[in-house]
Amino acid sequence: MSDVSQPAAHPPVTDWLHDFDHTDPHWTEDPFPIWDQMRAASPVVHTERFLGCYLPTTYEAVRQIANDTESFSSRRIIVRDERPEVAKNAAPPITSDPPDHKPAKQLLLPPFTPDAMKKLEPRVRAICNELIDEFIADGKVDAAARYTKHVPVRAIAHMLGIPESDGDLFIKWIHMILELSIKNEMMLKQAAEEMTNYFAGHVEARRKTPGDDLISYLLNARDKNGQPLEDSHIYGSLRLLLIAGIDTTWSAIGSSLWHLAKTPADRERLIAEPELMPIAVEELLRAYSPVTMAREVVKETTISGCPVKPGNMVLLSFPAANRDPRMFPDADKVVLDRRENRHAAFGLGIHRCVGSNLARMEMQVAIEEWLKRIPDFRLDPAGTVTWSQGTVRGPRQLPFLLGKAM
Amino acid sequence: MAERLRVHVDPDKCQGHARCKALAPELFELDEYGNAHEVGDGTVPTGLEDKAWLAKSNCPEIAIEVTEE
Ligand code: SF4
Numbered sequence: 001m002s003d004v005s006q007p008a009a010h011p012p013v014t015d016w017l018h019d020f021d022h023t024d025p026h027w028t029e030d031p032f033p034i035w036d037q038m039r040a041a042s043p044v045v046h047t048e049r050f051l052g053c054y055l056p057t058t059y060e061a062v063r064q065i066a067n068d069t070e071s072f073s074s075r076r077i078i079v080r081d082e083r084p085e086v087a088k089n090a091a092p093p094i095t096s097d098p099p100d101h102k103p104a105k106q107l108l109l110p111p112f113t114p115d116a117m118k119k120l121e122p123r124v125r126a127i128c129n130e131l132i133d134e135f136i137a138d139g140k141v142d143a144a145a146r147y148t149k150h151v152p153v154r155a156i157a158h159m160l161g162i163p164e165s166d167g168d169l170f171i172k173w174i175h176m177i178l179e180l181s182i183k184n185e186m187m188l189k190q191a192a193e194e195m196t197n198y199f200a201g202h203v204e205a206r207r208k209t210p211g212d213d214l215i216s217y218l219l220n221a222r223d224k225n226g227q228p229l230e231d232s233h234i235y236g237s238l239r240l241l242l243i244a245g246i247d248t249t250w251s252a253i254g255s256s257l258w259h260l261a262k263t264p265a266d267r268e269r270l271i272a273e274p275e276l277m278p279i280a281v282e283e284l285l286r287a288y289s290p291v292t293m294a295r296e297v298v299k300e301t302t303i304s305g306c307p308v309k310p311g312n313m314v315l316l317s318f319p320a321a322n323r324d325p326r327m328f329p330d331a332d333k334v335v336l337d338r339r340e341n342r343h344a345a346f347g348l349g350i351h352r353c354v355g356s357n358l359a360r361m362e363m364q365v366a367i368e369e370w371l372k373r374i375p376d377f378r379l380d381p382a383g384t385v386t387w388s389q390g391t392v393r394g395p396r397q398l399p400f401l402l403g404k405a406m
Numbered sequence: 407m408a409e410r411l412r413v414h415v416d417p418d419k420c421q422g423h424a425r426c427k428a429l430a431p432e433l434f435e436l437d438e439y440g441n442a443h444e445v446g447d448g449t450v451p452t453g454l455e456d457k458a459w460l461a462k463s464n465c466p467e468i469a470i471e472v473t474e475e
Contacts, residue, residue: 109439114424278428282464340463348466352421357440 010049010183020047020055022079022292022315023182028389032332035320043304050079052312054297055320059328059344061304062321065295065314066348072295072314073097074351078178078391079294079313082185087192089232091240094293094351101350103224108237108354111159111217117361120155124362127154128369136373136402140380144398148254149246151366155358156245160238161213162202169198174247178391192239199238214241241355248290249359251394252345253366255288256281258395259334260367261379266336271375274368280336281363286343287334289319290392293347318344319393376404409474411450413458415442419469426465430457442469 013024016034021027027034038045039057046054056062065072074097075086089095093104110116131150135141153167173191181188202215210216218234229237260267270280295314302308322343325331346353353359379385383399413433415426422440426433432454434442450458450472462470 106439109422113436113438113440114427115436282425339460342464342466342468344466346423346466349421352423352466357424 017041017045018047019049020045021049022055023389028387028393031319031393032323035317035323036332039320039324042306044306044308046312050081050313051083052309053079053315054303054308054312055315055317056303057317057320057324058304058326059321059324060326061306062316062318062344063348064303065316066344066351068301069098069101069350071297071299071301071308072316073298074101074293074295076296076313077294078182079315080182080185080188083313084185084188089230089236091236091243092233093237093354094240094244095236098350104233104237105350105354107218107221107229108241111214112354112357114357114361117357120159120358121361121365123158124151124155124365125369127151128366129373132369132373139403140399140401142383142397143257143400144250144254144395147370148257148366148395148398149250151253151362152246152249152359155362156242159214159245160202160241161206161211161215166198170242170246174243177243178247179389182390195239195242196235199235203234203238214238244353245355245358247388247392247394248353248355249362251290251388251392252285252288252359252363254395254398255290255393256284256363256367257370257377257400258379258385258398259284259288260371261377261400263334264378266334267371267375269336270367271371276337277364277368278360279338279341281360281367282341282343283334283336283338285345285360285363286322286328286338286341288393289322289343289345290394291345291347291353292317292319292391292393293351294391318347374402377402378405411455411458412448412473412475413444413450413461414448414471414473415444416469416471417441417443419467420465421467421469423466426461426470429464430454430461433458433461 010021013021043058043061044054044056074095093101096104131147135146154164157164173195176187176191206215221229293316295316297308297310297312323331346356377400380399380401385395386397388394388396420441426442427436433445435445436442458472462472
């Protein structure tokens with residue numbers, strides 16, 4: 001391979017207010033104090049890095065940007081060192097702006113309603129237990145490698161009708177697209193090509209023998225003129241479903257288990273009051289929101305009094321918004337039974353995550369089944385927790401000791 | 407006498423987060439796209455007032471209105 005695969009190292013950050021970098025190890029490790037510092041300084045901060053990028057730090061600023069689809073485009077949704085050319089149908093509807101957005105989104109909504117997710121739930125419960133069976137006797141486990149990662153991989157593979165055993169491939173593409181491509185745009189191209197080639201075989205097979213999976217669903221779908229979707233649209237949506245369906249939920253389940261591993265009081269409470277689970281999941285989503293989408297400024301405007309200029313990107317930090325103390329009292333604390341929780345973990349406005357009902361169901365089931373089988377667990381002091389970089393935040397190495405401490 | 411409450415979902419604001427349905431299934435329904443509307447004319451049966459306020463304060467899009475009659 002050429003040396004283009006070697007990502008350029010970024011200089012370390014010394015000034016978070018004017019020169020921030022969300023790929024800096026300090027940020028990846030523990031972003032919360034950084035956001036607090038930024039929020040105290042301004043509702044919108046800017047860096048010259050990534051060819052110019054803003055970061056809204058308050059809930060209000062994030063809400064305003066999410067709802068202003070005229071000034072902020074979704075054609076680029078990841079902040080990178082480069083701005084690769086915008087591909088048509090890159091990953092609709094997440095990369096679509098109005099008026100294309102609505103039809104592309106409506107197409108994907110019906111298979112992801114809460115009722116549809118209820119039907120999938122038994123399968124996810126079985127997946128969780130199969131996974132736990134494989135390591136529960138060992139007394140220790142890297143929960144990211146052997147549990148949290150596989151739950152969404154298998155669930156979305158099941159929905160798409162592709163082999164659950166191809167999970168390692170999916171994980172590789174996701175790593176290339178969401179992390180490596182930030183500093184090496186070749187990674188993006190390579191992963192997109194590999195995914196399209198992969199899906200081509202499955203699409204052909206479904207054209208011959210349709211099933212009741214999502215690939216068949218997209219092949220049967222019609223656009224607003226009654227025509228089948230363009231191939232680029234089908235492949236774009238398949239890429240989106242695979243990428244968005246895995247990394248995000250993997251991260252959310254992982255952060256939740258990480259919290260419960262180091263907070264025995266919350267763990268005991270969830271076990272004693274299982275009816276708290278749906279509300280607790282919302283709170284864990286608020287406190288450890290995995291996803292930061294991006295927007296591109298396409299029209300000059302003002303956000304919370306701060307002027308923003310076209311040509312810059314925006315790191316639309318739903319996680320930082322969810323830590324805004326003006327919106328959430330004790331924002332830095334996990335309050336399992338928080339009553340008022342308008343968190344923005346799944347985005348706000350028209351781009352609300354299509355898979356939010358799937359993610360909620362997977363989180364709830366994965367935590368429930370884990371606590372049923374493994375009520376006692378803690379961080380393994382001999383291991384290291386590592387976190388992903390960039391668009392999605394979650395533990396990538398999660399060493400636990402299982403069972404009561406001796 | 408306690409006032410009667412009525413809930414209403416603004417269809418232009420609702421983005422289908424489904425929080426209302428999860429918190430107050432008696433008061434909200436979802437359509438085939440997962441977007442919400444109030445059950446019937448939105449009148450809140452006695453005893454469910456708390457759920458109405460809870461749904462309102464958890465809707466990320468501020469799409470739910472609760473009015474007192
Ligand atoms: S919580 Fe709000 S946005 Fe979500 S479905 Fe209900 S009304 Fe719509």
